[in-house]
Amino acid sequence: MKATFEKDINPTGQELFLQYFQQLYPRLMALSCRFVNEDVAKDMVQDAFVMLWEQKDRIQHVPTYLYKSVQNNCLNYIKHNHVVSDYAEKVRIAESRIQYLNEKTDENEVIKQVEYLDIRSKIEEALNELPPRTAEAFRLYFFEELSAKEVAEVMDISHRTVEVHVRKALSFLRNNFQNLHILLPFLFHTYF
Amino acid sequence: MDEEVLLRFLTKECTSEDLQMISQWVTTKPENTRWLFEMEEVWSLKHELKYSDKEEIKKAYQAFLKKTEQIQKRRVNRMKRFRIYASAAAAAVILVFLSISVFRSVYTETIRQNLSENIDVNEIDVPNGQSITVKLSDGTLVWLNSGSKLIYPAKFSAKNRIVKLMGEGLFEVEHDKRSPFVVMSGSVSTKVLGTKFNVKAYQNETIRISLLEGIIEVLTNENEEAVRLSEPDQQVEIFMNGQVKKTNADAFAISQWTKGELYFDNESLENIVASLERKYNIKITIRNDSYKSMTFHSRIQKDASLENILNVLKGTRNIDYSIDKEGVSIY
Numbered sequence: 001m002k003a004t005f006e007k008d009i010n011p012t013g014q015e016l017f018l019q020y021f022q023q024l025y026p027r028l029m030a031l032s033c034r035f036v037n038e039d040v041a042k043d044m045v046q047d048a049f050v051m052l053w054e055q056k057d058r059i060q061h062v063p064t065y066l067y068k069s070v071q072n073n074c075l076n077y078i079k080h081n082h083v084v085s086d087y088a089e090k091v092r093i094a095e096s097r098i099q100y101l102n103e104k105t106d107e108n109e110v111i112k113q114v115e116y117l118d119i120r121s122k123i124e125e126a127l128n129e130l131p132p133r134t135a136e137a138f139r140l141y142f143f144e145e146l147s148a149k150e151v152a153e154v155m156d157i158s159h160r161t162v163e164v165h166v167r168k169a170l171s172f173l174r175n176n177f178q179n180l181h182i183l184l185p186f187l188f189h190t191y192f
Numbered sequence: 193m194d195e196e197v198l199l200r201f202l203t204k205e206c207t208s209e210d211l212q213m214i215s216q217w218v219t220t221k222p223e224n225t226r227w228l229f230e231m232e233e234v235w236s237l238k239h240e241l242k243y244s245d246k247e248e249i250k251k252a253y254q255a256f257l258k259k260t261e262q263i264q265k266r267r268v269n270r271m272k273r274f275r276i277y278a279s280a281a282a283a284a285v286i287l288v289f290l291s292i293s294v295f296r297s298v299y300t301e302t303i304r305q306n307l308s309e310n311i312d313v314n315e316i317d318v319p320n321g322q323s324i325t326v327k328l329s330d331g332t333l334v335w336l337n338s339g340s341k342l343i344y345p346a347k348f349s350a351k352n353r354i355v356k357l358m359g360e361g362l363f364e365v366e367h368d369k370r371s372p373f374v375v376m377s378g379s380v381s382t383k384v385l386g387t388k389f390n391v392k393a394y395q396n397e398t399i400r401i402s403l404l405e406g407i408i409e410v411l412t413n414e415n416e417e418a419v420r421l422s423e424p425d426q427q428v429e430i431f432m433n434g435q436v437k438k439t440n441a442d443a444f445a446i447s448q449w450t451k452g453e454l455y456f457d458n459e460s461l462e463n464i465v466a467s468l469e470r471k472y473n474i475k476i477t478i479r480n481d482s483y484k485s486m487t488f489h490s491r492i493q494k495d496a497s498l499e500n501i502l503n504v505l506k507g508t509r510n511i512d513y514s515i516d517k518e519g520v521s522i523y
Contacts, residue, residue, distance in 0.1 A: 021253050030240035034232055037204065038239075039451055042252065049256050050263070080445075084493050085500050086208055089215035096218035100229045119241050142238060148199060163195035173234045 013056070020062055021049065028070050031101075035074035035094055044073040071098050126176045130169060133157075137165035193217075193228070201228070202235045262405055269407070269422075312346040318359070321473030323450070328355070331366040332373065335450040338470035339394065360392045362447050365406075380430055383409045383418070390447045397463060399430040402443040412436060445491055452494025454501070461486045464505070465522070472498045475519030483511055483522065 028048065032041035048069035052059060059065045078094045081087065127135040133155070140151045141162065151162045200206045201214060218225045242248065318324055318336045326334045329347045336342055340359020353373040365373045365384045373384040377393035380401075387406020393399045401410055403426050409418040410428045419428050419438055427441040445455040454471070456464055462484040465476045478484055486509055492501055502513045502520065513522045 018253065021256065022249055025249050025252055026240045026244040029243035030236040033239040034236055041239075042255075046252070046256055046259065050259055053256075053260055054263075081491055081493055082489075084491075084496065085503070086211040086215075089211040092215045093211070093218055096225060097229055097232075100225060119237055119244065123237065142235075160195070163199055167195045167198060170231050170234050174230050177234065 017049075017053065020052075020066075024063060024066055028066055031067065032070050032074055034097065035071075036077060040077060041074075044070055044077065047073050071101065122177075123173065126173055127169065129176075130172055134165045134168050137162050138169035141166050142169075193224070198228075198231065202232060266405070314344055314346055316342045319473070320470045325450075328353075330368065330371075330373075333364040335362040337361065337449055338473070357391055357393060359394055360390070360449070362388070362390045362450050364388045379412055381411045383411065388447075389421075390443065392446075394466065396432070397466065398432065400427060400441075400446075401430075402427040402441055402446045404443045404447055448491075454490075454492040454496070456488050456490050456492075458487045458489050460484060461488065461505070461511075461522075464488060468498065468501065474498065477519065477521050479521055479523040480511075486511070 025045065028045045029041060032044045035041070036044065048066050051069055052062065052066060075091075075094050075098060078090055081090075084090070127138060130138075137151055137155060137157075140146045140154060141148065146154065148159055148162045148166075152159045155162070197206075197210050197213070200210055206214070214228070217228070243252075316324070316326060316336065318338060318340045320338045323335065323337050326336065326342065326344075328334065328344055330353055332353070334342060334355075337360035340357065340361060342355060342357055342359075342361060344355040348371065350371060352371050353368075354376065355374070356376045358377065361375070363373075363375065363384070365387055367387075375382040375384070375391055377391060377399060380393065380399055382389070382391060382401055384406070387408060388404040389406070389408050390402045390404065391399075392401070401408070401421070403421040404424055407420070407422045409420050410430075411418045412430055412434075419436060421428060421438075425440050425443045427439050427443070429437045429439055431437070441457055442455075445453075446457070448455060454467065456467075459467075461478060465478060468474075469476050488505065488508060490504065490508075492504070496504075498520075499515075502522075505522075506512060511522055513520055515521075
């Protein structure tokens, strides 16, 4: 399904917006939550959509615009928090992340259309290839959101072992997903 | 990198040492940086999953629609006002003066009447160290900060909606043209037409009313005319000596106490201490009198502890502090 803001295409402006919102909101929230806490992240994403709405006739490529807006909103938010502990470090990390994200985009220039992802089942598929204890620890920590201490209690292992399991699972997922082009900023032109 | 640190990074629970280390890392070791952010990327699937939920998207979309509606309303109001000014300037000026004095006497009478009528009245007292949100019978939302009190009728009358506030509240008022919403704080009344604004009116402190969205009119017993705020970030300050001043401020930052943040806009140490006492429910004494009027400008995240904040103050100006079981001393 291809949708743009060109005037000769005719779903109404509002329907179009709803489509963009539905498709891009999860990814934008994932992006935003990397920078700031969830409550603030929601505001950052809302602001980006409002800015899009205000400029809609002038935007060529909507996903790119939203993605960059969210990045900028987050960075500005962090920069605005002037007197907070480790302010300089927080800014540096945020800027470094943006640099990383921009570099990654440049690499993935020609990407084939990505099918709708069922994130949960893709993760589960990958987890099945891990040793069961590792997968279990990861599930509890990631999906159930138990703390490392709680996972240790449930599985009757040490805190440290939990951390090692989680790290192992994360590494595995990262390698796995890179091959399947799952972890990508969604800046490819045929996203819709 | 140690697993512990990695997980703290992913769950945003880094210590100061963690942050220092990571910050150094990202500026000196590109391959490791990549690794870290790739791990973060896998981790971010968690949020992508959470916000793929249809209910979440629906909620967010509704919030978005509301925002854009408000922006459009503001634009329409601006246009309407422009047309009125453009058509009958001189006549309008006379009318405005007349109507303000009429408005004022009718207004104060109505308020006096309403509060003495025997209606079911609720009172909420928010102790130090806490904050709460209330939803009034008309759908208006009020966030109340520590050390605040709100008095309001269980059910609003059809003619007007009057509440009394001592302390600090952020109001998101349901639009109702026929029934103006009025916030009374001592001798100051803020009249509202459907909007979002912050009222800071603690005893013995300057009163500050900041507009986020919409239009409000602020009336004091001393003033002949109401002060009208119609642009976001406009603010009215009413000093202890009765002086009224219209200024500008970052209303969004001011309202973020509802999210646990603190914002000091060239605020005196005396007032900052009052805010900290309320928020952390602890006694703070300034031992050196000359410090009371020192000013600070800062915005502090919600996760900051009292000590973090005191350290920040200490670092900004040459002051020191100590904490014991009696409370905090600044000297």
